[in-house]
Amino acid sequence: MDRTKLPECWQQRWLEQEFQKPTKIQEAVFEPLLEKKNIMGISPTGSGKTLAYLLPLLLNVEKGAGNQLLVLTSSQELALQVTEVARVWGKDLNLQVQALIGGANVKRQIEKLKDKPEVLVGTPGRILELMKLRKLKSHLLSAVVLDEADQLLQKGSGELVADVVGQLQKDTQLTFFSATADEAVKEIAQLSQQELLTVDVTKEDDSKGIISHFYLRYPSRKKVDALRRMAHLTDFQGLVFFNQLSEMGNAEEKLLYHGLSVASLASDQSKQMRKLALDSFRSGQAVELLTTDVAARGLDIPNLPFVVNADVPLTKESYLHRAGRVGRMGKAGTVITIIQDNQLRDLQRLAKELDIQIQEIFLHGGSLQTEPPIHVSEETERKIRKPSKPTEKIKKTVVGKEKKKPNRKRKSQKDKGKRRK
Template identity: 45%
Template sequence: MHELFANRLVTIGFTKLTPIQEAVATPLAEGASIDALAPTGTGKTLAFTWPLLPNLQPGDGEQLLILAPSQELAMQSTRVIREWATLLDLKVLALTGGANVKRQIESLKKHPEIIVGTPGRVAELVHNGKLKLARLRTLLLDEADVLLREETADQIDGIWDAINDSEVQVALFGATEVDPTVAAGLFDREFERIDRRDVPMPTSITHEFWPTANDQRTKRLRQLASRKNFQAMIFFNTTKALKTTASYLAHEHVAMATLVSGDSSSTRAKSLENFRNGKAKFLLTTDVAARGLDIADLPAVVNFDLPRNGETYTHRAGRTGRMGKAGLVLTLGNDHDLRDLKRLVKVEIATTNGQEARRHDEPRESVQTTPRSATPDVKKKRLVSSVQAFDDAAAVVEAKPTPVKKVRPGVKKVEVVSRVDRFEKEKKAKRKHSKNKGKPKSHN
């Protein structure tokens, strides 16, 4: 590791590298093309930042290109890398879709050594001749399993054609395995597999399942929103369900933000900012938008919709409990969902009604209810007590003397007619009217 990096680590109190950080350090520094795998939350961004940056030459143009599947992940990686790049006088530029392309082109004229971007925008700039990659030394794919699928794979293929240099190092990083034949065919090389997924990281993530009817899940979120010091990413399978829930929470005055792939980059950036600084209690998102996001000390993740597969559950759960810290994963659903979930993942999942998980510092409601587990004798006693209380209250009302209204002199006393008598008189009047209808009126 570079001396400046080592000194920085001592300053911030970083004492031990994670397994993936140790495993990839030498191969990356020596220029090997690798396929690195490690669980989410194990510091993969720093794992490739520390070995690669010291090999770059300040002022020598674009030498490192890092591709990410989303704007958010690209911007997140940019912030992390820039902190270390400044120590070596290296410039970092983010090229993401949705941002102002003219400003990006102007920034490219400064020839930053490190570029972090999304495949679509990078491919566009390469195709238009605005981004030159003749000096590139390393191409790195973050969340490679996502990038090497269909459309993005075609975009990366176009970028690789523009590079056209077998000497360029290619590195694949992710938590999910990439088909080796796809990667080998695209880049025309064999990759050294470095798999650290079987090395356990210290973690204290709790997995819970809350039995909840489909039409009650939004109310569950409202219940969670009342907790103090609680924040969570809420995962949905569809944007439609996300927006419906967002409308409900907005009506309930719950502070929340949404992260949807169709929104503008500025809107998405603002949502993340509000969530990170605590202004938003919930961040409602889908798997596509939130892949690889790192929210420091995130207390919980909530599966509003059951993940479609075990891999998705793993990536969602990886947003909390990062780097060995405590975290909570809540899944909402019915009995059928619980059975499916147990087939998808191999973790211990506690089933709870949500009350046991209530924080100790929360006030409980003062209304007492009869628990379902109460014995028949206990229920009978409570019922008798309730009836007795009702009878006592009725007796008190009966015992009260009926107030007598005083009538002022000269004022005619008005006879009080009960509601039943009044209705009976009205009915009789209607029948009489109906009987006499059509008869000539008497003029006596």
């Protein structure tokens, strides 16, 4: 990708966005996508994959020719994020972009489709629904992108994606992007009947910032207390991941009870609630955003300093994508996983599989420390409390004198004399 060969309006946009040179994935896929080749693009999280596929594919879109480019995403949040990016760059080419996601009013979406937007971004369920209603002209689509392809092709959504692809023309350009797309090679091969070019720049990519990985030992019953204490740390803002939706809900309730500014992002929330939660976190109003793996894919939260795993991720892919919310485009970040002693081996196994170094961290004295805090042992504490032998003798002597009670003794002798008389 030669930036100087982009349209002049995009060259100006590039400077306004304060981008430097194109990332490895942006360089590697630009020409093949422009030449309408089918591609599987693999690069680390936060390496600019969205622009990597949008820029060349938008250049192939013809203004006023109806629906031509479709981007399928694994979540509503990612769909809206991609829509925003596509609108910024598509506006310079006078292209219309429309989001088509579940949870939004389908009648309004159908009305907007009458304007024949050239670029569509959506989730598989809603896209398939509109195709079956014949409101989305699938035969016009010349290119389809599967963003976070391996997650889209998992059980549940994979069937929907297959049905969507089944509606396309045989010569429709298919592209697949993800940091872990290679985990779904078999599924991708089944969808793509044509020759597929694999572009993997994982080893060459240099866009990622320094990410520090830590684990924090905390009893399970006090996990929320750890989150509460983190929320009070200076300059802390964290995306907090849970494995279970129920645990996330309980934690949010307790943190709100303590008066903390937290929000939650869950799959069972309405579109408005999810947008409100994300907006409050992005603006810095919420110090913690509690979520599940629904927010682990593709979300870009500028300058996010912390990711906290309230539970040990169940798979290495889950850990990788959660951690990918920090360290994006050269920025530094920290990942902290809260564990119990019996979970350390599972976490170390994940770290080995991902080839990352992970060390223990301590939450003490209102700060995070890599050195263990100095605790007085029980034996030392007993010695401090237990008086030395000389002190004991003095104490016994004093107590003994007190027990003699001389006044009473004199009174007793006087009484004795009276009795003798």
